[in-house]
Amino acid sequence: MKHKALRKPYRAVVTLGYGPDGRAHRKALGSFATQKEAYQALARYEPAEAKKALTFGECIELRIKNAEREGLSPTRIRQYKRIKKLCAKLVNHPMRDIRASHVQPLFDDSNMAQTTMLNIKGFFTSIGSLAVKLDAIPRNYFSDIVISKHAKPVRTMHVYTPEEIRTIWNHRDNDMAKMTLLYIYTGARLRELTNMPISDVHIADRYMVGGEKTKAGKNRVIPIADCVLPFADYLYKQAAEKGSQYFFGGITGGTYYRRLKFFLADLGLPTHHPHESRHTFISMCGNAGIDPVLIKRIVGHAGSDITESVYMHKSIEQYTEAVDRLPVVWLSNG
Incomplete structure (x- = not known):
């Protein structure tokens, strides 16, 4: 303010807004001896709405x-x-x-x-x-945010080998074997089976309705291969007898994973992450010559092509016929 000599010649002013006539509404924060002090006052100023800022x-x-x-x-x-x-x-x-x-x-x-x-x-x-x-x-x-290029890489998936699957088949009287073979022959994610209500399991028609994670993965048909149908029927009846609303009788994903580690160790097999049964299923389907579009539908992967994602409709019979082509040689010593 240069109109006269003042002890505090600098004034700090903020604009609060503009009226209908376009004129600015201003607020004075005070007068200051130096320009630096005035700028500091502006820097410290917090409007009322800022004091209510989101946390x-x-x-x-x-x-x-x-x-x-x-x-x-x-x-x-x-x-x-x-x-x-x-x-x-x-x-x-x-x-x-x-x-x-x-x-x-x-x-x-x-x-x-x-x-x-x-x-x-x-x-x-x-x-x-x-x-x-x-x-x-x-x-x-x-x-x-910086992520180091030396960060631990994605964990490598190891599919179950034919010899490992044969060993599990040979112990199919064990409940863990039944559950694990269902994972291997359905390609389901860990919690898709442990969280599945028995009301979504249709034994007579050999399919389940379930899924999670992605739009393509939810509410999809999960066919039950004929070779593991007895296991699905057994677990379904066992859950019903217990009064459980869940297919696996209320076993959580974490509990299944812990039991799987002990089960595989008892059989002398290497540890497998539950997700590796899903990779095993996809690998077996590919080796069996199953239509890639059908594989995507079964495991709940989104189609990348508009024709594939919109116009390719499949019946439950096509799903079950496809998974019936998966190898069951493990049942013999051949």
Whole structure:
């Protein structure tokens, strides 16, 4: 202010908005002896709405709600909630104060596989994108998260060998053998069978309705090969006798995995992750010459071609006929 000599000649003013006539509504923050002090006052100024800014935890919750609206799998939703717990110390902080450096230790101090870290980074960047849309932050800081190129690579999948499958067949009186062979001959994901209601198991028509994770994977037909139909019938009746609503009698995915480790060890077989039975099924289907489109439909992989994804309709009989072509030589010593 140069109209006269003043002890504090600098005034800090902020614009609050504009009226219908286009005139600015301003607010004075005070007078200051130096230009530097005036700029510091501007830097410290927080509008009333900023004081009610979204917290990091609120942004995470909004992202989880959006994920539920999008129909993401329960597994993915659980993963998002676990990530929120890992960030418990940050959830009450304003989103505008959070930077990539705040969550970078999750990636630096972890032995997670590279794919898992990429998924978690994807979650954080989606939170950042949401916060930008809500004007909580000026840009997506989470895109600055760094994943080391030396991170643990994706775990290599090892399919069950014919000799291993024969050994499991030879112990088919064991309940774990029955469950494991059902996984191998259906290609189902771990929780697709453990979480399957018996009401979705149709023994007489040799198929189940289930699935998770992707749009293509949900509510799909999972055919039951004739060779493992007795096992499905046994587990179905056993669950009904127990009064359980689930096909595997209420066994969780984690419990099955732990029992599988002991079961395979008792047979002198190497440890297999439950997902490897899915890879084994796909491999066996390919070797048996089953139509690749049919394989995708059975395991719940999305079709990449519009004709494949929209116009290729298959009957349950086609599904069951396909899986009946899977090899059952393991039943003999041949």
